Amino acid sequence: MTTISLPRTAVPRPRLALGTEEATFIARSLIHTIRTPDALIMAVALPVMLMLMFTFIFGGAIESDGSYVNYVVPGIILLCAGFGAASTAVDVARDLETGIMDRFRTMRIRSWAVLTGHVVSSLVRNLVATGVVIGVAVAVGFRPVGNPAEWIAAIALIGLYILAITYLYAAIGLAAGSSEAANGYGFILMFAPYLSSAFVPVDTMPTWLQWIAQNQPITPIIETIRGLLMHTPLGNEPALALGWCALILVIAVVWGAIMFRRKAGRR
Amino acid sequence: MANAIDVRGLRKSFGGTEVLAGIDLVVESGSIVALLGPNGAGKTTLINILSTLVKPDGGTAKVAGFDVLRDPESVRGVIGLTGQSAAVDEVLTGDENLRMMGRLFGLDRGEAAARSRDLLAQFGLGDSARKRVKAYSGGMRRRLDLAISFIVTPPVLFLDEPTTGLDPRSRLELWDGIRTLGASGTTVLLTTQYLDEADQLADRIVLIGGGRVVVEGTPAELKATTGGEVVELRGASDELIREIPTDGTVSGLRRAIDELDASEAEGTITIRKPSLDDVFMSVTAEARELIDTKG
Numbered sequence: 001m002t003t004i005s006l007p008r009t010a011v012p013r014p015r016l017a018l019g020t021e022e023a024t025f026i027a028r029s030l031i032h033t034i035r036t037p038d039a040l041i042m043a044v045a046l047p048v049m050l051m052l053m054f055t056f057i058f059g060g061a062i063e064s065d066g067s068y069v070n071y072v073v074p075g076i077i078l079l080c081a082g083f084g085a086a087s088t089a090v091d092v093a094r095d096l097e098t099g100i101m102d103r104f105r106t107m108r109i110r111s112w113a114v115l116t117g118h119v120v121s122s123l124v125r126n127l128v129a130t131g132v133v134i135g136v137a138v139a140v141g142f143r144p145v146g147n148p149a150e151w152i153a154a155i156a157l158i159g160l161y162i163l164a165i166t167y168l169y170a171a172i173g174l175a176a177g178s179s180e181a182a183n184g185y186g187f188i189l190m191f192a193p194y195l196s197s198a199f200v201p202v203d204t205m206p207t208w209l210q211w212i213a214q215n216q217p218i219t220p221i222i223e224t225i226r227g228l229l230m231h232t233p234l235g236n237e238p239a240l241a242l243g244w245c246a247l248i249l250v251i252a253v254v255w256g257a258i259m260f261r262r263k264a265g266r267r
Numbered sequence: 268m269a270n271a272i273d274v275r276g277l278r279k280s281f282g283g284t285e286v287l288a289g290i291d292l293v294v295e296s297g298s299i300v301a302l303l304g305p306n307g308a309g310k311t312t313l314i315n316i317l318s319t320l321v322k323p324d325g326g327t328a329k330v331a332g333f334d335v336l337r338d339p340e341s342v343r344g345v346i347g348l349t350g351q352s353a354a355v356d357e358v359l360t361g362d363e364n365l366r367m368m369g370r371l372f373g374l375d376r377g378e379a380a381a382r383s384r385d386l387l388a389q390f391g392l393g394d395s396a397r398k399r400v401k402a403y404s405g406g407m408r409r410r411l412d413l414a415i416s417f418i419v420t421p422p423v424l425f426l427d428e429p430t431t432g433l434d435p436r437s438r439l440e441l442w443d444g445i446r447t448l449g450a451s452g453t454t455v456l457l458t459t460q461y462l463d464e465a466d467q468l469a470d471r472i473v474l475i476g477g478g479r480v481v482v483e484g485t486p487a488e489l490k491a492t493t494g495g496e497v498v499e500l501r502g503a504s505d506e507l508i509r510e511i512p513t514d515g516t517v518s519g520l521r522r523a524i525d526e527l528d529a530s531e532a533e534g535t536i537t538i539r540k541p542s543l544d545d546v547f548m549s550v551t552a553e554a555r556e557l558i559d560t561k562g
Contacts, residue, residue, distance in 0.1 A: 009269045009270070009271050009296045009331045009332055009422065009454075010271075010331040010332075010345045010422030010423070011345075012331075012333070012340070012341040012342075012343075012344025012345050013344040013345070013372070013373055013419070014344075014373065016371070016373055020370065020371075021371065024367055024370045024371055027367075028356065028359070028367055031358065031359060031363070032358050035358050035399070036358065098352070098354065098355075098356075098357070099350060099352040099353070099354040100354045100355065100356055102320055102350060102354060103348065103350070103354035103415070104371075105319070105320060106318045106319060106320060106343055106346065106348045107343055107371055107372070108340060108343040108344040109371050
């Protein structure tokens with residue numbers, strides 16, 4: 001095959017040094033987080049309110065000795081991560097809407113790094129929110145018994161869960177097409193913790209619901225955190241928890257990459 | 268002279284609708300070319316293909332000698348683009364937007380900050396540098412968007428309707444900026460709906476319609492194709508009552524004036540050179556007839 005090669009009339013700008021895109025986009029997303037406090041307040045206030053509600057309103061009926069807070073905190077932490085990560089879907093969808101993603105795509109950069117920025121800032125935002133939730137929990141009677149190593153393991157698992165669910169929300173944001181739709185789809189996912197062992201033990205549920213609650217990803221993650229911090233039996237829950245997180249992460253990253261390319265050839 | 272843009276037989280359809288039906292376009296390095304055409308003519312699609320946002324269905328497109336399909340990386344390394352929607356970050360300030368983009372264009376922190384300061388002043392945004400873009404007016408966003416395209420002087424710059432939404436003063440300033448870039452060797456391909464803009468700025472004008480190049484040439488050449496002077500009849504408050512294109516000869520002018528006389532309309536007569544509007548109208552009318560007879 002012969003091709004007519006035209007003379008080059010310009011030399012392309014060199015590729016950026018490794019990490020420049022990522023650092024720039026992480027900085028951008030962190031500024032976004034600080035300047036849109038509603039997302040941060042939502043990520044912290046809602047779970048705290050739910051925790052107080054469950055502890056003081058339902059808690060007495062569930063366990064009258066006031067120990068319910070020890071049961072419910074791990075679930076609240078995951079709920080909190082879900083709320084916080086959901087705003088990533090909206091952020092990503094908005095980048096597509098405003099056209100700034102198109103501008104990034106015409107520049108000699110790895111525009112995929114835009115997503116890395118959103119994901120890392122979500123991770124930071126959610127770990128801060130998790131810290132606040134744990135602090136309030138301790139103030140209302142949460143008495144964890146884990147040692148430092150168990151705490152580190154629990155926080156690492158929470159971090160992994162946040163990472164996986166944030167990537168999932170980023171992919172949802174790419175798929176949604178508009179920030180309103182992204183918000184709507186994201187809302188559905190936030191109900192997952194209710195159908196798990198987060199608020200009541202699975203064996204108190206009707207049989208058909210038990211099957212769902214027992215086999216969905218949230219339950220083993222919660223049981224692992226509970227095992228580490230409250231010394232409940234761990235069993236094979238940690239392996240299941242890690243497996244689920246890894247699976248969600250892989251699916252979300254692959255789906256995100258496909259959606260990213262599809263949106264690229266959209267028009 | 269080498270060609271900065273070289274497009275051969277470029278085709279693109281969206282869901283069965285053919286937007287580009289085999290476009291050929293050659294733009295000399297360092298020239299300013301305006302793409303003119305009615306809405307839906309395919310101007311934006313052509314720009315999007317040249318800036319690697321959209322893949323063509325057929326044909327070839329090269330920018331600065333790099334193929335948009337085979338080497339999009341290198342194409343991205345030589346172009347700048349300001350699209351139709353202001354692609355700026357609303358949460359960041361104007362200064363932060365420019366510094367972020369500067370970093371992504373390969374400037375270091377200090378260079379990016381200095382360049383941001385210069386551009387904000389140049390585009391009349393100095394006072395709003397530390398305000399968030401959310402508080403900017405439409406025209407200010409547009410200017411910030413354009414300023415981003417000027418951070419590094421790209422060898423090839425695409426501007427999709429750059430002056431839409433700008434006030435007359437900003438428009439003139441932008442024209443100056445584009446002329447300066449052109450003089451420094453940057454190739455500029457811009458789309459516009461304003462014929463006077465094409466007339467003022469462009470070395471060459473390419474009129475597209477129905478996904479094809481209908482006519483191209485220098486502004487003077489295009490005006491010459493429509494023929495000679497136009498006779499206008501204007502009323503007491505300068506409103507246009509009638510206009511009759513002529514072939515430019517004495518007898519042609521006399522026929523036109525006789526015709527106005529016979530119509531017994533009151534007013535004053537002026538004779539003017541054909542404008543690009545006349546070219547545009549006659550060419551798009553021809554194109555429409557062509558499509559009608561074809562279908």
